[in-house]
Amino acid sequence: MTVFHRLNIAAITRETPDAVAITLHVPEQLRSHYHYTPGQHLTLKALIDGQELRRCYSICSSPQDGVLQIGVKAIPEGRFSGFANTHLKSGDSIDVMVPQGQFGYLPRPGTRGNYLAVAAGSGITPLLSIITTTLQQEPESRFTLIYGNRTSRTVMFREALTDLKNRYAQRFQVLYLFSQENGDSPLLNGRIDSEHLVNIGRTLLDYSAFDRAFVCGPESMMDDVHTALEQAGMTADRIFTERFNTSAGGITASATERVATRFVLVQDGAEQEIEMSAEDDSILDAALRQGADLPYACKGGVCATCKCRVLAGEVEMGINYSLEPDQIEAGFILSCQSRPKGDGVVLDFDV
Numbered sequence: 480m481t482v483f484h485r486l487n488i489a490a491i492t493r494e495t496p497d498a499v500a501i502t503l504h505v506p507e508q509l510r511s512h513y514h515y516t517p518g519q520h521l522t523l524k525a526l527i528d529g530q531e532l533r534r535c536y537s538i539c540s541s542p543q544d545g546v547l548q549i550g551v552k553a554i555p556e557g558r559f560s561g562f563a564n565t566h567l568k569s570g571d572s573i574d575v576m577v578p579q580g581q582f583g584y585l586p587r588p589g590t591r592g593n594y595l596a597v598a599a600g601s602g603i604t605p606l607l608s609i610i611t612t613t614l615q616q617e618p619e620s621r622f623t624l625i626y627g628n629r630t631s632r633t634v635m636f637r638e639a640l641t642d643l644k645n646r647y648a649q650r651f652q653v654l655y656l657f658s659q660e661n662g663d664s665p666l667l668n669g670r671i672d673s674e675h676l677v678n679i680g681r682t683l684l685d686y687s688a689f690d691r692a693f694v695c696g697p698e699s700m701m702d703d704v705h706t707a708l709e710q711a712g713m714t715a716d717r718i719f720t721e722r723f724n725t726s727a728g729g730i731t732a733s734a735t736e737r738v739a740t741r742f743v744l745v746q747d748g749a750e751q752e753i754e755m756s757a758e759d760d761s762i763l764d765a766a767l768r769q770g771a772d773l774p775y776a777c778k779g780g781v782c783a784t785c786k787c788r789v790l791a792g793e794v795e796m797g798i799n800y801s802l803e804p805d806q807i808e809a810g811f812i813l814s815c816q817s818r819p820k821g822d823g824v825v826l827d828f829d830v
């Protein structure tokens with residue numbers, strides 16, 4: 480179900496010239512709706528230039544601290560991120576969906592873990608939440624962060640990371656890489672790519688010693704991290720990635736190859752028949768066009784906010800960066816990335 484609540488903005492902190500941290504005030508009566516686990520994101524909704532836009536942003540705070548905070552970096556041509564960076568101010572209110580997302584880690588007190596985080600730019604946002612919460616709740620665990628940025632001026636959450644280093648000096652270390660600024664070591668000058676990862680693995684870090692790795696950044700960087708870690712002996716099931724921007728294309732069939740059909744969606748226990756035209760890119764688009772109030776955020780196969788379960792019929796899915804193999808096996812699909820393969824499709828959104 481799509482659940483948005485209007486929340487007040489308690490504070491906006493400028494992190495870098497083009498990024499802010501937004502702290503949201505959750506009133507007592509809504510507290511139970513906004514419980515989150517480290518790594519999850521929030522979807523924000525706003526009317527910008529007459530158009531309703533939704534965007535998801537990762538939570539950077541730790542649930543332990545009783546704070547709900549997201550990081551928003553302005554991206555070129557980014558209407559929502561630009562709006563958040565230049566227009567929003569403390570005291571404003573904004574529509575916020577309840578926390579979503581499967582990326583992350585639930586710390587278990589008593590665990591003695593050795594974890595790696597790799598981030599580029601605003602990819603630090605969910606990782607900061609995971610690192611902070613893990614260091615708080617697993618007193619014997621360690622975290623190493625490799626964090627890439629253009630320059631030291633563009634490092635988001637530098638102060639929060641310094642605080643963590645001071646508080647957990649024996650258990651937390653950060654390697655900063657700068658692509659447009661020379662640091663102390665040539666090893667750390669440049670982007671996080673295969674070459675730098677291999678060199679760091681040879682000289683500074685033993686990747687095989689990490690129990691888990693959490694990665695968030697551009698696709699090419701995440702691919703390079705996967706390769707480097709797997710070559711060092713870490714199995715893929717211990718590497719967890721979060722994508723925000725996708726470069727891939729989406730639904731596979733073009734409009735000319737598609738056939739018009741109908742499907743039934745079940746939401747809040749009620750059935751609604753939806754017509755799917757050849758022009759509709761996805762089940763989600765067809766349903767929204769006909770007035771269904773379905774949950775969605777990224778429309779890019781990343782966030783899984785739009786997921787539903789196929790009860791009958793067959794469905795073709797394009798991009799999927801968020802559903803796990805066992806969820807697909809259980810019949811889950813991303814409605815923003817799927818089209819029915821024929822008549823008789825029934826989809827359950829009450830899942």
Ligand code: FES
Nearest residue numbers: 776778783785815
């Ligand atoms: S809306 Fe994000 S995966 Fe469909």
